[in-house]
Amino acid sequence: MSEREVARRVFAREFNDSNLQQGESAERSANFIVTPSGVICNRVFVVGVLTEVESIGTGGQAMHRARVADPTGVFTVYAGEYQPSAALFLSSAKTPAYVAVVGKARVFNPERDTFYTSIRPEEINVVDEYVRNRWIYNTALFTLEAIKNMERAVESGLRGAELERYMRPFTCDAAGIARALDHYPAIRDRMHAYRKMVVDALSAIVDVAPPQKADASCDGMAMAAIEGLIKRLDRGGGVRYEALLEASFKLGYDEAMVEKTLNALMDAGRCYEPRIGILKLT
Structure with a gap:
């Protein structure tokens, strides 16, 4: 029996920027998404605000589409007959609510240069604001480490198998970094943007003291x-x-x-x- 893939943390913006896949043609192998920072995702763990749920089933088959927002963007979640517990949860879910989702990462490529990312949930649970805030904090730390590793790879000037060997002592995502660097354009600019994304995400969970003056620009x-x-x-x-x-x-x-x-x-x-x-x- 093969081991279950670890659920990775990723912010919605980077997840939705991802369109590099691997493993889809290998018999009985897991399908993976490789994010721009090189993180290899088969399963993901996300926490955010469930803002919308709609029934999109046809022909008597139940299917629900949900939106889960974190401070950087929105995850799209689909649950149907192959995700019965998640589909049951979404069928009666009240919005808005903080939820935690663990599920399979998917990329749909209906036509050239068009990609849609989504999550097929294995489990969805209602959580509280504290859990959401802890997820943001820990995902920020994980993302900053991934950015640092990608920047190290860029500075090395290496590519392909040579880069993968070089990165192995630093991260388990060495293969993903090597593939992402060849696939995604403007990696330096992306990593700079993702650093700002992390700062913005963390600012969402920092309490702001009340202003001292009545200033409309505050x-x-x-x-x-x-x-x-x-x-x-x-x-x-x-x-x-x-x-x-x-x-x-x-x-x-x-x-x-x-x-x-x-x-x-x-x-x-x-x-x-x-x-x-x-x-x-x-």
């Missing part, structure tokens, strides 16, 4: 004000963006500040968009 005050408006205006079905914008203008916030503040609230898991143009608090 993010802390804006977040409290916009959050309060959504709470006051929501009559149960959410708040239209246009209505929120109009109310925000009366408080002295322009559209750019409202957009920036909504993004911060969503990144922190305090606000979500059940439908395009509709805002609700978590």
Whole structure:
């Protein structure tokens, strides 16, 4: 009996940037996704806010599609007859909710240069904010280590099997790094962007002290004000963006500040968009 692959941690942005596969043609072998930082994923472990669940089954077959948001983006999760426990969970899930998902990583390539990543869940459980925050923290540490290894590989100037041998003492993903470096363009720029991504993700779980002055440009005050408006205006079905914008203008916030503040609230898991143009608090 083959060993079960370890579930890897990865942020949604890097997961959705991934389109390199290996193992799909080998008989009875696992299918792997190789991320731009070289992490080899067969199974993944993610935690985020379950923001949407829809039934997309046809012909009497149950199939659910869900969206799970972390501070960097959104994972797409599909569960059907081959994931019965996950499908049952999603069929009655309430949104929004913090959830932990363990499942198989998949890339769908319907046509040339078009790729869609998703997770086929083995298990989904409701968790709390503390678990979500710990996942962000630990995934940030893991991602920074992966970035450091990729940057070491780039600096070595090596490629292929020679690079893989060089990287083996540093990481179990030596083969993935060698393949990713040959596959993904602009690796240096990607790693720089992912470092910023990690910082932004960590900022979502850091408590911000209340501002000392009533300054409309202060993010802390804006977040409290916009959050309060959504709470006051929501009559149960959410708040239209246009209505929120109009109310925000009366408080002295322009559209750019409202957009920036909504993004911060969503990144922190305090606000979500059940439908395009509709805002609700978590």
